[in-house]
Amino acid sequence: xxxxxLTDGREIGVPxxxxxxxxxATPAQRRKWRLEPGGFAVYWDALDDGIEVxxxxx
Numbered sequence: 161x162x163x164x165x166l167t168d169g170r171e172i173g174v175p176x177x178x179x180x181x182x183x184x185a186t187p188a189q190r191r192k193w194r195l196e197p198g199g200f201a202v203y204w205d206a207l208d209d210g211i212e213v214x215x216x217x218x
Contacts, residue, residue, distance in 0.1 A: 174218045
């Protein structure tokens with residue numbers, strides 16, 4: 161599962177199976193993430209991919 165806590169206090173949990181590229185990553189790769197400016201997305205440099213928060217809310 162991928163859990164993201166929003167600034168309004170909500171916590172979103174989504175199965176990694178929704179993001180196969182992230183599911184295939186090693187635990188070490190998944191731990192190395194960063195927030196995009198403004199906090200609109202989470203990005204994994206080593207995987208060259210990210211997830212926009214608005215897509216998690218759909």
